[in-house]
Amino acid sequence: MIKRSIFSNRFLPYFLILPQILVTATFFYWPALQGLMQSMMLSDPFGLHNRFVWFDNFIELFQDPLYLKSIVITLVFSASTAFVSISGGLFLATLANRALRAKALIRTCLIWPYAVAPAISGVLWLFLLHPSYGVVSLAIKRWFGVDWNPVLNGTDALLMVIMASAWKQISYNFVFFMAGLQAIPHSLIEAAAMDGASPFRRFWAIVVPMLSPTLFFVTVMNIIFSFFETFGVIHTVTQGGPGGSTNILVYKVYQDGFIGLNLGSSSAQSIVLMSLIIFITVMQFKYVERRVQYTG
């Protein structure tokens, strides 16, 4: 798309777009290309010898039980994180939208965890859920009689990183749901109320369908967040442990590439992640286009 009235200048537009292109080319296209090359190479840890092996790295990757386990963990992790944070955000936004007084104050009180870095959120939750010092873990042990120990138990560790990641995202989702809820025409709700629909009925029959575009967008963003940005949580809290039980895909790329120095495998994993995110983006754009047609 372009404007009707435009400027004509031979060199200026190139000059203006140049910084963006340069940065994108050096830090995006070139590395992506290198990664693609590297993913088909077998190289020793010192980078002295390279051998072209076609798709061997990928084949090996998908036969590696550790990688398959990491995929399962990532799916469980991101689905639970997205579920907890989306339902939490939606719940709080619905309540806040019902509230008549102190809306601004409520919003302020719920918004600020957004600014907390994932890594710091990890530290805070580590303190709460720490097996010997955590107050929440004490509560779990006393009230539910569960022997809670995220340092030794893989499931507990996974629950801990899910909590730490979801907590931060609740406020992100809250902002979007608040905006979405305020965009729903009040006349629709009133009409439904006249027809005798209860507040709960109205929520499920009108608010949720009207929110579905927001819901979709937020789901995509949450999946991307839990796939990639949660690196900080994992690295500060569990380092992928215990026994690889929180070793999500993006952490494995780092571990295999920078600690294990298995460059070929790490690059292949990067390429897999890259294809995944391209797929998600394309799907999102397709959906967004359809939505535009729907609303006319």
Place this chain on the structure above:
Amino acid sequence: MVERTPILDTLTYIFLMVGILVVGFPIIYALIAATHPIETVSMVPMPLIPSDQFWVNMQAAWNKGDLGTQLTNSFIMASGITIGKICVSLLGAFSIVYFDYRLRTVAFVTVFCTLMLPVEVRILPTYEMAANLFGPLQMLWEFLHLDGIVAWFVGHDIEIKLDLSLLDSYTGLILPLVASATCTFLFRQFFLTIPEELCEAAKIDGASAMTFFRKIILPLSKTNIAALVVIEFVYGWNQYLWPLLITTNPKMTTAVIGLQNLIPQADDLPFWNEAMAAALIVMLPPILVVLFMQRWFVKGLVEREK
């Protein structure tokens, strides 16, 4: 409200209070922990009444973690990313929307292909790139056997090594993260909503492209810029993976990374009070930015959806 629902309204407020408490609990608890001396902070459970050691812990955390240096680094990195991204994308979007040139579509597609690819998926090659910025040139040089030509030209063998490392430097921390299409995309969307008449009027008055940009586009984009400043500052401040890779010198790391050294490990004395104090210090700047610029921030965040 549509009808009177006193029970539901009371429940709404009760649940809201509970929700706010649950969401705020980790930070409130950290705040309390930061006021305790180590003897009480390691009691199980820790008493919920604040003690008086707040400043002592703050000071200890500040000195132990070298937070002064690291906060400065964080600040430089976050503002560098914010300013860089906004400048680059304002100009880029202006070029794409207000000019028609042969490679326009190519430029557009090139930039927008990168829309959603975070650093996390291309860490290794980007790291190599930062370790030697002239890597591609070096490769091209060797590929074309230019050294042979130069040797023939000069008359004797010379070895040319192009080497520029961005490791442990502010440029290295900032520049790779400036490469992002989201801001450009937002500005493009915004520019497309600016009425055509403004540009026509400016042209009739004899304004050049850059005058139009400075006098009309920039003032109109003020709110969008403010929103992006908040979002990108928080994004820059909270970066984790990239600073972790690119800095090895503790004088160059950011505060979020440095915090990790203060977390008590299994064999250490449990100085959780200091760790929490440090966590509070490190998370304060982005929280302040979000709270004080809340209106623009919400607007900017929601705008991303469109």
